[in-house]
C-alpha cells in the first residue's frame with residue numbers, strides 16, 4: 208500500500224467512493240453466567256459507598272438536563288450531527304430494559320470518517336446490517352428522494368424496534384382506557400370532550416393491533432401519534448399537572464403522554480437522521496462502521512468497612528472540611544434523623560448490594576469516550592460528542608466532566624444514581640507508558656471528590672428527594688414528556 212501523502216482532492220474522491228467496510232470487532236455476546244468477582248480498590252470502594260448513601264437520600268441527583276448547545280460557529284451543522292448520533296443510537300436500542308443502550312461517535316481519519324458504535328451489553332444480531340442500510344441511505348439521499356427514503360427507513364426501523372414499540376403500544380392502550388374512565392367522572396367541557404374522543408380513537412387504533420406484529424399497522428399508529436399528539440399533548444399535560452393520581456388509574460395522564468411520545472419518537476428519529484444526512488457533509492463521508500465490544504459484567508465486592516452508611520458519612524466528614532460546615536451538617540443530620548435512620552439505611556444498603564457484591568458494567572458512552580481518549584482519536588470537526596440512545600446517568604455525567612485529558616461535550620443527563628456503573632479498566636495493550644491507568648485513577652479521584660460534595664450538599668439541604676422522572680428520552684425538545692413527566696419503575700439504566 209502506498210504511503211505517499213494524498214492530495215485533498217484524492218482524499219475527497221476516496222471518501223466518496225469508499226465502500227462501507229465490515230467492522231473489525233464483532234459484537235460482544237453477553238455471557239450467560241457472570242463474571243469474575245473483583246475486590247475493588249479503596250478509591251473505588253469509597254466511590255461506591257458514597258454513591259450508595261447518595262442514592263439512599265435521592266434516586267436522582269437532579270432533574271434531567273439537556274445536552275450542551277453547540278457554540279456559535281457552525282452551530283446548526285453541529286446540532287444536526289449530534290442529533291444524528293443520538294437518533295441513530297435510539298433506533299439501534301431495541302430492548303426496553305437497558306441491555307441494548309447504544310452510543311455512537313464519529314472519528315476523523317485522513318480520507319473519510321468512521322462511525323463507532325457500542326452497546327451496554329450487546330447488540331441485537333440484526334443491528335449491524337440495519338446500520339449499514341441506514342448509512343447507505345445517508346450517503347445517497349437527495350432532496351427529491353427525501354420522503355421516499357424516510358418511508359423506507361421508517362419501515363426498516365419499525366421492523367427492528369418492534370419489541371419495544373409493541374410494549375409502548377400496549378401501555379398506551381392501557382393508559383387511554385384509564386384516562387377515559389377518569390374523564391367520565393367530571394362534567395365535560397369542550398376540551399375534555401375533544402380529549403375523550405381522541406383517547407377513544409387511539410385506544411381503538413391500538414386495540415385493533417394488539418397481538419399483531421404487522422409492521423404496516425404499527426407505522427399507521429406511530430404516524431398518527433406524530434400527527435395528532437401536538438394538539439392533544441397540551442391537554443394531557445394540563446390534566447397531568449392537576450391530577451394527583453389514584454389507586455385505580457395511577458398517573459394515567461402522565462403515562463399516556465409518555466407512551467405517545469415514545470411511539471412517535473421513531474418517526475422523529477428517522478426524520479432527524481435524514482435531515483442531518485442532507486445538511487451535514489461529514490455524515491456523507493462515513494466510510495467505515497466499527498463496533499467497540501461491550502464490557503464484561505463483573506461482580507464488585509466491597510470490603511466490610513465500606514458497607515456501613517454511617518461510617519461512610521463519618522469518613523466524608525473526616526476529610527478536609529471547614530469546622531463550620533461540619534456543625535451545619537451534624538445539625539441537619541440530627542434534625543433529619545428519622546428520615547435518615549442509618550440503621551434502616553444499613554439494611555436497605557445490604558439489599559441493594561446483595562450483602563457486599565453487585566454487578567457492574569462500563570456504560571456504552573463511556574466505552575467510546577475511553578476508546579477515543581486512550582487512542583488519541585480525532586473527533587470529526589473536533590466536536591467531542593458521544594451520542595447515546597438515552598440520556599447519561601449520574602455517574603456517566605460525572606465521568607465526562609472529570610476527564611482530565613479530553614473536554615467532552617456534556618450530554619443530556621437523566622441524573623439517576625446507578626450503582627452498577629464502573630470506570631473502564633487500565634489496558635496494558637493500549638496504554639502508552641501507563642498514561643491510561645493514570646487518567647483513569649485521576650477520573651476516579653475527581654469523581655470521588657465530586658460525589659462527596661454532592662452527598663454533603665444533599666445532607667445539608669434536606670428537602671424532598673427527587674424521586675421520579677422519565678429516563679428514556681434522549682433530551683429532544685420535541686419529547687415533551689421529559690419536561691414534566693414522571694418515571695415508571697425501570698430496570699437497568
Ligand SMILES: [Zn+2]
Nearest residue numbers: 570599600603
Ligand atoms: Zn451511565
